Amino acid sequence: MTAPSRSTSAARSPGSDPRTRKIRAIMAACNRLGLDEEARRDRIEQISGQRSLTRLTDAQLGKLLDGLNGGWKAGRADRPHLGKIRALWWTLYWLGEIDEPGDAALNAFVKRQTGLASLRFVDHRHSHSVIEALKAIATRAGVLWPTDADVRALEGSIPGFSQAHADRVAVLQRLDRLCADKVMVFPIELARREIGSRANMHHWSEREMDEAIRFLGQRWRAKKPRSAQAEG
Known part of the structure; x- marks a missing residue:
């Protein structure tokens, strides 16, 4: 078999997937803010009604990341x-x-x-x-x-x-x-x-x-x- 091309390998690399990059960025932001697992799940629930990152849509992942990077002003507005x-x-x-x-x-x-x-x-x-x-x-x-x-x-x-x-x-x-x-x-x-x-x-x-x-x-x-x- 011929080896996969460089572009095919890159496309299949987990790190190149936009969704994976968003999830990694969210986890890094949570660590930076000192949020433990329970606090992180509370934040996820505030914007989606879910408590798992894997259940969020791409749009919800983006909103979550924006909230973390913005100091959670919007996420805390209701409580x-x-x-x-x-x-x-x-x-x-x-x-x-x-x-x-x-x-x-x-x-x-x-x-x-x-x-x-x-x-x-x-x-x-x-x-x-x-x-x-x-x-x-x-x-x-x-x-x-x-x-x-x-x-x-x-x-x-x-x-x-x-x-x-x-x-x-x-x-x-x-x-x-x-x-x-x-x-x-x-x-x-x-x-x-x-x-x-x-x-x-x-x-x-x-x-x-x-x-x-x-x-x-x-x-x-x-x-x-x-x-x-x-x-x-």
Whole structure:
């Protein structure tokens, strides 16, 4: 038999299939954002009603990838309280207050707080108690959450600044203090270089702030002894 031509081999290569490339890009984005399997399936379900990538159409795969690369603003629009709860849970992880950032541990915390079996059942009526409990743990860990007056002042002076930015700044400032004490000199400056920004952190996008939090959090956790699981 004659050997297949180079073009035929390339066409049959799994990596050359557009659908396969989309799935690989989705998995890479999930890893970058720190989403475990359960969180990833929740995201898939939000846009398609399915919980498996293999069941999504090409159009749905594209929408999912766009959502991941765009910070999931659209995907969280209908249930923003779930995104905030997950963000706070990861905040506690980067601060070293919990050791299991995945949904299994978060669901156990939610159940202790609300009696509900998992995060997906938390509605606006129950979300307040969960959010306040998580913020209280972060406060005990040294995070100084902004006041409404702080946020209004920054909103008036920085275009596009929001409560979400202000909360992230509070976490960054705490990680900056922690890392400066025991890990590195000028933590925020190193984080700025890591994300490739020349701006003051108050002018970073939410995505840049998340990347900086992850950068500093990873280094803080590498130095901090493992802690007991946070309890409600």
